[in-house]
Amino acid sequence: MTYPPVWLPMSSKQGRPACVVTRSAWNMALTPGNRLAEAIAARRRVCAYLEVRFERLTVGEQVHGDDIVRVTEPMAGRGRYHREDRIAGVDGLVTTLPDAPLMVLGADCCLVAVFDRAGRGIGVVHAGWRGTAKSITAKLVSRVAALAGCAVTDLQAVVSPCARACCYEVGQDVVDAFEDAGVARTAFLRRDNTWYLDVQQANIEQLIAAGVPENAIESAGVCTICSDGYHSYRRTGNTARQHALVAAIRHVQV
Numbered sequence: 001m002t003y004p005p006v007w008l009p010m011s012s013k014q015g016r017p018a019c020v021v022t023r024s025a026w027n028m029a030l031t032p033g034n035r036l037a038e039a040i041a042a043r044r045r046v047c048a049y050l051e052v053r054f055e056r057l058t059v060g061e062q063v064h065g066d067d068i069v070r071v072t073e074p075m076a077g078r079g080r081y082h083r084e085d086r087i088a089g090v091d092g093l094v095t096t097l098p099d100a101p102l103m104v105l106g107a108d109c110c111l112v113a114v115f116d117r118a119g120r121g122i123g124v125v126h127a128g129w130r131g132t133a134k135s136i137t138a139k140l141v142s143r144v145a146a147l148a149g150c151a152v153t154d155l156q157a158v159v160s161p162c163a164r165a166c167c168y169e170v171g172q173d174v175v176d177a178f179e180d181a182g183v184a185r186t187a188f189l190r191r192d193n194t195w196y197l198d199v200q201q202a203n204i205e206q207l208i209a210a211g212v213p214e215n216a217i218e219s220a221g222v223c224t225i226c227s228d229g230y231h232s233y234r235r236t237g238n239t240a241r242q243h244a245l246v247a248a249i250r251h252v253q254v
Ligand SMILES: [Zn+2]
Pocket: 164, 165, 166, 167, 168, 223, 224, 225, 226, 227
């Protein structure tokens, strides 16, 4: 089956905040051994698609933590060409800068974007089970509301495809990590003596608990492990190829 190269949420089709999730037709990761020129070309294409500048595309290191950094003018553009240049030690990026697209990468992990309707503030996180257990998405909501100077109820969110409970088998250690962190375990499912985790549901629950209205959350619904439309480490065993969520505050002529 062939898919269009990107999924463009409804909320991105007009106005200042823009967000897109790439599919498996493109690899977005600058992993050694990958054809790097192709990944850079794909990054350029996504920025062109959103009508924002590739030269300001900003990427974090992604260490399965919960640190979120505010991208300021001197940081814009870091990590777009070289892994060594990524913003170290962070799994989340927020900004009020127009035309400075923020990117997170994944291949089963959940990628989340949060923005206010007026496009004053925007943020993205990479949330695997570790980041989810650390409530990184709940933290993103309060960071973006503070930056945008709005109520959390004025925020919108986009949740990428990721590993879901139909396929994502996890160990007792994952259940225990949620338990120890005091995070709700409602996204776990028990089947045939095995735990399964719906990473998408867990992050949607965090958004709602943090105050984002349910009808302002867009999710593709798809599980990366059983759909071939997105990259999946669990399905293919390949850690090198990743899809991306890119979000930006566009310059809009008014
Ligand atoms: Zn599945």
